[in-house]
Amino acid sequence: MKRVPLIARQTLALAIAVVPLLSTAPAANAAEWPAKPVRIIVAAPPGGTADIVARLFAHALQSPLGQTVIVDNKAGAAGTIGVHGLLSAPRDGYTFLLIQKGIASEVPHAMHVSYDPFKDIVPIAQLTRQGxxxxxxxxxxxxxxxxxxxxxxxxxxxxxxxxxxxxxxxxxxxxxxxxxxxxxxxxxxxxxxxxxxxxxxxxxxxxxxxxxxxxxxxxxxxxxxxxxxxYPKRIPALPDLPTFAELGFPDLKEVSWMALWSAPGVPPAVVAKMRDATLKAMQTPEIRQKIEDLGMEVGSPATSEELSVDVRESYERQGKLLRSINFKPE
Missing domain, CATH: 3.40.190.10 (Periplasmic binding protein-like II)
Incomplete structure (x- = not known):
């Protein structure tokens, strides 16, 4: 029987010992997350609606996460600069994007973009709803x-x-x-x-x-x-303003929404933690009131999969309307 050299046996033993450690590394990282400040990219300028919403949630998330949450404004090019900021960041769960669903359902129709709206960005928590x-x-x-x-x-x-x-x-x-x-x-x-x-x-x-x-x-x-x-119903900020449906136009009720988005590849346990903390923050009276004061409603607890389906359906409707007027993207 051929003997295995000592160095080879030592190398094999070391590899066998390291494998379990490697397999548990993502779980350990997720358990320790967040170990440093979390960044939320806002694809809008300071003072805008998205910026206001981002700062509301950044403040509300700091306590449950136990870390500073930084708002990083990257405005321009209909939100695509913010998307590129998300996609260029490490997939370690320390960078998220706050933007309207239109970044996936509308912008790719309006202009040529370098990202895939259904593969490169993932909505993880709906923050606001508006018409x-x-x-x-x-x-x-x-x-x-x-x-x-x-x-x-x-x-x-x-x-x-x-x-x-x-x-x-x-x-x-x-x-x-x-x-x-x-x-x-x-x-x-x-x-x-x-x-x-x-x-x-x-x-x-x-x-x-x-x-x-x-x-x-x-x-x-x-x-x-x-x-x-x-919108499907009247909003608290304008209680006397009727909906189009009330006035005979039931098709005019599409809900726009703002969400927290992630890039694919972020550890699922980290995404789940961020989503859970965000959903809990949405239920605080302060957040709910401030969002209503902006003429919006607090987002629903829809899952990432449900939000992605809504994005796809909105994308198809928008494309159909634009094709009907022979629209050509910039």
Whole structure:
């Protein structure tokens, strides 16, 4: 029988001893997580809605996680800079992304992106839910949605919508509403809600579909008139504002949401810990009230798989609408 050299036997023994240690390393890391500050990338500038939400959760998560939670703003390119920041970080569970679901369901239709929206980013916890509000200049002769439809029909092609980004939901919901109501309008695209809202309030463009968080202060101050909200129910911040469904347009109820996202490859136990801590934070009265004050609702406890299905369905609907108007991505 051929003898195995001593060095070879020692090497084999060492390898056998190390294998169990290697197999338990991820579990040990997950048990110790977080051992250093956690970073949340926000694909938006400081002071914006996403930034406000991120800082609310960063503060609320510090106690249960036992670590500082840092908000890192990486705005630009419709959120794709934030996505690249997430994907370039180590997959160790210390970097997450906070952004709207549109980063996966809308942006890939609107522009050429270098990431796969269904493979490269994973929604792990829904933070907020919101709809889009149809707002207009207060000088419009219409006081409600019925009067607005009558007014637009009497002025075919003379009334425009402002939108917060070409190829995004703010544009395509106008297309959808026009078809349902039998209207003919134009559209004017802007880079974000603030400049679009300024032109609506200035009387340069009469109408816009906008998120409640950015339009709410102007609605309450009388600088904008709200006609209806595309959401399954009325929202606490605008209890007198009817939904489109109440007014005869049940198809206009899609829910937009903001979520915490992870890159694939992060240890599942770490993702589960972050998700659980986030869901618990959402139930605190302070978080719930502040999110309602922004014109939104606290997110649901939907699973990552359920959120991914919703993203896919929204992606398909958005693509169909854009193809119907022969839209070409930038």
């Amino acid at each position: 889009l509000v149809l707002v207009g200049h207060p000088g419009l002769p219409a006081k409600n949605l019925g009067e607005l439809i009558t007014y637009v029909k009497a002025n075919p092609g003379k009334v425009d919508y402002a939108n917060f980004g070409v190829g995004l939901r703010g544009q395509t919901i106008g297309v959808q509403f026009n078809r349902l109501a039998g209207l003919t309008t134009g559209t004017v695209s802007y880079k974000g809600s603030p400049p679009a809202l300024q032109d609506v309030m200035g009387g340069h463009v009469p109408l816009m579909f906008d998120g409640p968080a950015t339009s709410l202060p102007f609605i309450k101050s009388g600088k904008l008139r709200a006609f209806a909200i595309a």
